Amino acid sequence: MVALIFRAPIRLTLLLLGIAAGLATVGPLSGSAQEGPALGSPKGDSGGDSAQSDALSPDRLIDVPIVNLTPGAVDVRPKLAIPNLDADAAQRGLQYFTNFNCVGCHMPNGGGGMGPALSFRPFIYGDRPENIYLSIHQGRPNGMPAWGTVIPEKLIWDIVAYVKNLSQAPAQEWGTTTSKTSPAIEQVPKEFKPSTAQPWNYTQKFSSGQAPNP
Amino acid sequence: MPHRVIAALALLSVSSVPVVAQSPDGAAVYANARCFACHGQMGDGGVGPRLAGDRMLAISQFVAARVLLGTSVMPAFADSLKDEEIAAVATYVRTNWGNQFGDVSAEEVQATRKLLGVSEPRTAGTK
Amino acid sequence: MLRSLRGCLPYAALLFLTAPVCAATGAPAEPLSPSDSRTSNGAEAPPAIEQLVGDKNNWGMAAKDYANTRYSELDQINAANVAQLQVAWMFSLGAVRGQEAAPLVINGVVYVVAPYAGPNPNQVFALALASGDLKWSYAPKPNSAAAGIACCDVVSRGLAYDKGKIFLNTLDGYSVALEAETGKELWHTRLGDINKGETITMAPVVVKDKVLVGNSGGEYGARGWLAAVDANSGKILWRAYSTGPDSEVLIGDDFKAPYPWMSGKDMGVQSWPPDKWKVGGGNAWGWISYDPELNLIYYGTGNPGAWNHETRPGDNLWSCAIFARNPDTGMAKWAYQIGPHDLWDYDEINENILVDLPIDNQVRKVLIHPGRNGYMYVLDRATGEVISADAFDNVNTISSIDLKSGRPVLNDSLTPQVGRTVRNVCPASPGAKDWQPSAWSPRTKLLYVPHQHICMNFLTGDVGYIAGTPYVGAEVDMFAGPGGYRGEFMAWDPVTKKKVWAITEQLPVWSGALVTKGDVAFYGTMDRWFKAVDANSGKVLWQFRAGSGFIGQPTTFAGADGRQYVAIISGVGGWSGAIAVAKIDPRVRNGALGFTGAMQDLPAHTVGGATLLVFALPTNKRDTADIAAPPK
Numbered sequence: 001m002v003a004l005i006f007r008a009p010i011r012l013t014l015l016l017l018g019i020a021a022g023l024a025t026v027g028p029l030s031g032s033a034q035e036g037p038a039l040g041s042p043k044g045d046s047g048g049d050s051a052q053s054d055a056l057s058p059d060r061l062i063d064v065p066i067v068n069l070t071p072g073a074v075d076v077r078p079k080l081a082i083p084n085l086d087a088d089a090a091q092r093g094l095q096y097f098t099n100f101n102c103v104g105c106h107m108p109n110g111g112g113g114m115g116p117a118l119s120f121r122p123f124i125y126g127d128r129p130e131n132i133y134l135s136i137h138q139g140r141p142n143g144m145p146a147w148g149t150v151i152p153e154k155l156i157w158d159i160v161a162y163v164k165n166l167s168q169a170p171a172q173e174w175g176t177t178t179s180k181t182s183p184a185i186e187q188v189p190k191e192f193k194p195s196t197a198q199p200w201n202y203t204q205k206f207s208s209g210q211a212p213n214p
Numbered sequence: 215m216p217h218r219v220i221a222a223l224a225l226l227s228v229s230s231v232p233v234v235a236q237s238p239d240g241a242a243v244y245a246n247a248r249c250f251a252c253h254g255q256m257g258d259g260g261v262g263p264r265l266a267g268d269r270m271l272a273i274s275q276f277v278a279a280r281v282l283l284g285t286s287v288m289p290a291f292a293d294s295l296k297d298e299e300i301a302a303v304a305t306y307v308r309t310n311w312g313n314q315f316g317d318v319s320a321e322e323v324q325a326t327r328k329l330l331g332v333s334e335p336r337t338a339g340t341k
Numbered sequence: 342m343l344r345s346l347r348g349c350l351p352y353a354a355l356l357f358l359t360a361p362v363c364a365a366t367g368a369p370a371e372p373l374s375p376s377d378s379r380t381s382n383g384a385e386a387p388p389a390i391e392q393l394v395g396d397k398n399n400w401g402m403a404a405k406d407y408a409n410t411r412y413s414e415l416d417q418i419n420a421a422n423v424a425q426l427q428v429a430w431m432f433s434l435g436a437v438r439g440q441e442a443a444p445l446v447i448n449g450v451v452y453v454v455a456p457y458a459g460p461n462p463n464q465v466f467a468l469a470l471a472s473g474d475l476k477w478s479y480a481p482k483p484n485s486a487a488a489g490i491a492c493c494d495v496v497s498r499g500l501a502y503d504k505g506k507i508f509l510n511t512l513d514g515y516s517v518a519l520e521a522e523t524g525k526e527l528w529h530t531r532l533g534d535i536n537k538g539e540t541i542t543m544a545p546v547v548v549k550d551k552v553l554v555g556n557s558g559g560e561y562g563a564r565g566w567l568a569a570v571d572a573n574s575g576k577i578l579w580r581a582y583s584t585g586p587d588s589e590v591l592i593g594d595d596f597k598a599p600y601p602w603m604s605g606k607d608m609g610v611q612s613w614p615p616d617k618w619k620v621g622g623g624n625a626w627g628w629i630s631y632d633p634e635l636n637l638i639y640y641g642t643g644n645p646g647a648w649n650h651e652t653r654p655g656d657n658l659w660s661c662a663i664f665a666r667n668p669d670t671g672m673a674k675w676a677y678q679i680g681p682h683d684l685w686d687y688d689e690i691n692e693n694i695l696v697d698l699p700i701d702n703q704v705r706k707v708l709i710h711p712g713r714n715g716y717m718y719v720l721d722r723a724t725g726e727v728i729s730a731d732a733f734d735n736v737n738t739i740s741s742i743d744l745k746s747g748r749p750v751l752n753d754s755l756t757p758q759v760g761r762t763v764r765n766v767c768p769a770s771p772g773a774k775d776w777q778p779s780a781w782s783p784r785t786k787l788l789y790v791p792h793q794h795i796c797m798n799f800l801t802g803d804v805g806y807i808a809g810t811p812y813v814g815a816e817v818d819m820f821a822g823p824g825g826y827r828g829e830f831m832a833w834d835p836v837t838k839k840k841v842w843a844i845t846e847q848l849p850v851w852s853g854a855l856v857t858k859g860d861v862a863f864y865g866t867m868d869r870w871f872k873a874v875d876a877n878s879g880k881v882l883w884q885f886r887a888g889s890g891f892i893g894q895p896t897t898f899a900g901a902d903g904r905q906y907v908a909i910i911s912g913v914g915g916w917s918g919a920i921a922v923a924k925i926d927p928r929v930r931n932g933a934l935g936f937t938g939a940m941q942d943l944p945a946h947t948v949g950g951a952t953l954l955v956f957a958l959p960t961n962k963r964d965t966a967d968i969a970a971p972p973k
Contacts (some may be wrong), residue, residue, distance in 0.1 A: 098802065100251070101807055104810055104813050105811055142489055145810065150251045152289070186929070191931075206927075207930070207941065211821070251807070254806050255808055311616050
């Protein structure tokens with residue numbers, strides 16, 4: 001609202017100052033991500049609210065590597081203040097996962113289909129929250145669309161919260177053995193339990209292609 | 215107010231056509247303002263409610279107010295869309311997907327702005 | 342070219358005679374002598390597809406001939422000696438995803454196309470049949486994002502050939518022509534847009550110098566079409582949509598619907614809620630047959646967009662329908678909708694095999710269409726009228742086909758409803774049979790049908806359309822059908838409408854079929870067996886364990902060396918096998934549009950491959966130098 005009073009050049013200066021301020025003081029974002037009324041317009045709107053999200057503004061996220069290979073063998077990963085990705089966020093993310101058709105390619109509970117499974121790691125473009133955020137925002141080769149100009153930033157973080165849960169399978173081994181007896185468990189299929197943001201909490205004996213035990 | 219004059223001059227200098235502006239294409243506004251992301255490209259809804267067959271859309275002032283103010287989930291477009299653009303997209307959602315609720319004029323949008331006490335947009339159009 | 346062959350009715354000959362008796366120039370008199378396509382002045386003109394369909398030594402189109410019989414007149418390999426079949430040579434295509442392509446052979450050169458994967462997606466290879474030498478390869482310009490728009494693995498079902506040109510469809514929507522001799526690119530034409538969810542996986546078919554191409558994308562709400570591209574220039578001559586107004590579906594005064602419920606103006610609009618036909622699917626991603634006497638092409642259309650039927654009340658014409666069209670203009674002569682208001686994703690793109698059958702003391706010109714819905718249809722191919730429709734597998738969604746109205750009689754208790762899981766639906770969405778093509782033997786008068794035996798649980802949900810993203814609205818969970826087996830290779834008699842014999846397999850039989858004059862039928866299993874069975878009894882006579890499971894199409898042809906060869910590409914994938922080649926989790930049953938549930942043990946049997954296998958009987962000489970000799 002404050003920005004409405006100013007003319008364009010002054011508003012731009014404020015914007016830049018806001019970003020600079022954010023760079024200097026990394027951290028105090030978590031509060032603003034949880035409160036706030038409207039979700040805000042998708043990125044690209046030059047409204048005056050950018051100062052809120054400066055710790056996650058594009059010029060920091062752009063520092064996030066999507067591979068585990070950094071020349072010099074030094075960890076230069078930026079310290080980011082990720083929004084709180086709690087159970088409520090994951091529940092909203094479950095809804096958006098359907099509404100934006102993520103489920104169409106990645107399938108219920110992230111089982112994989114047209115798009116790769118999200119139910120086990122590693123994710124090829126990184127599985128930290130900021131990696132997942134960027135994969136959704138930017139798109140990825142081989143078919144992941146770029147959603148950043150379509151879905152508001154806050155909603156993408158909710159989807160990230162949900163996607164993180166999808167790969168929380170009970171740890172069996174470091175690698176994956178496949179045989180007549182392995183895997184031994186499967187998830188309870190989606191049609192037999194209410195929609196959940198924690199699908200790995202519900203497992204049953206592996207059915208080997210036969211009808212699942214309801 | 216000085217900024218209104220500047221805004222008006224900016225509009226005039228940007229446009230290379232006569233002052234009577236062409237009406238924007240409602241489908242284009244629906245796409246560029248990303249309405250489709252939440253309401254679907256066939257008005258089926260998603261994050262946002264279904265628009266195809268929604269009888270509330272019959273009330274033109276309601277549609278204008280929604281777009282201007284948003285809701286707790288829907289963004290407000292008062293700042294980023296001009297009256298002509300809001301009129302165009304309101305007409306678009308009211309006359310597609312089986313909806314036959316008729317046009318909405320820029321004047322109606324303007325009147326709704328006044329009623330709600332919402333100012334003119336600062337920017338000259340959608341991204 | 343076609344006129345000169347009229348006198349010998351090559352198409353009828355295939356059905357009733359063991360050797361075509363032709364007055365055409367250069368017809369082979371001896372078995373296995375090489376095709377001789379000399380023109381009257383002696384110069385070698387590249388053969389036309391109209392010649393090749395009647396030429397037993399070559400395999401000029403994926404379905405063998407315009408009737409789509411997949412029957413070969415070659416009998417050097419026969420039931421008595423097929424047990425001796427062995428590998429002549431192999432070739433790796435390098436792209437490890439589902440291998441569905443049919444190997445073509447024209448005058449001693451093998452042509453195959455790889456899936457849309459690896460450094461050279463949809464790479465085309467030309468190999469010398471005698472030696473297996475690679476003559477040339479061609480890689481179209483890739484668009485990697487297309488891989489995310491392919492519902493069911495990034496497959497290609499094969500190439501087409503006519504008069505010295507090879508025709509290719511790329512996954513990202515291009516039709517391409519290559520010079521068959523050199524691999525040089527002649528033209529490329531963009532037909533589809535991945536941003537609308539369109540891809541192309543089908544094998545094109547050339548009819549009268551027109552390359553017929555149809556799109557995929559029913560899971561993306563991509564509006565379906567069949568296009569004719571000029572073989573010489575690459576220009577689009579006509580495009581017939583599967584939904585929308587008559588002017589776009591190319592329905593005119595010449596059109597006659599076989600049943601009254603399909604008659605009327607603009608039924609492709611009227612049978613949908615407002616505007617929904619624009620995202621209506623009906624994609625022509627399967628097989629095309631052609632009757633030159635009636636001058637009609639036949640093909641089927643896929644499922645309507647979205648799978649959740651509550652988004653589209655109405656019959657949803659012309660999805661799940663068989664079209665008969667004039668290939669010159671594209672105008673429809675008739676259309677029969679097998680699945681009005683589809684509830685289950687029962688695409689009806691399966692093959693339409695053109696046969697003349699004795700029915701009720703009359704010889705009828707029919708087409709046999711193994712329905713996705715589990716019913717074997719016999720239609721009058723001049724009018725589209727249903728002569729018979731009988732279940733060939735376990736079906737509980739449809740209790741019968743009403744021959745009077747032409748409509749399926751549905752089991753209403755299984756109708757999906759948003760939020761309510763429907764259980765034990767048979768057949769599952771891939772149907773009792775999917776795209777994998779069957780073969781017809783005019784000797785045994787049997788249809789050899791590879792297919793699956795699976796059921797599913799089905800839960801629909803709300804879905805909104807966003808272009809370029811899936812438009813499905815259903816959560817599916819498939820599993821083995823009654824009996825616990827998931828596949829079958831059967832011989833079906835379309836006159837008695839009965840299964841004559843069947844071989845059950847633990848996994849779906851997702852490969853195509855081939856049958857020969859030697860009375861041998863061939864098919865491949867997803868657990869890596871390529872089998873030859875006695876066409877009369879179904880006894881397995883020979884089998885070979887390949888590197889990866891089979892989902893491809895076996896073909897057979899002869900070389901200048903006088904040997905008959907059988908070829909198929911090994912490499913599991915496709916909708917059923919994607920779990921073994923893509924990052925899909927076997928522990929999450931609803932993956933792969935529900936197929937994970939039925940195939941979650943597949944990775945314990947096989948992973949991906951990319952090998953063209955060429956088999957032949959052993960030569961008489963112990964020395965195998967003949968095979969390695971350079972081509973003439």
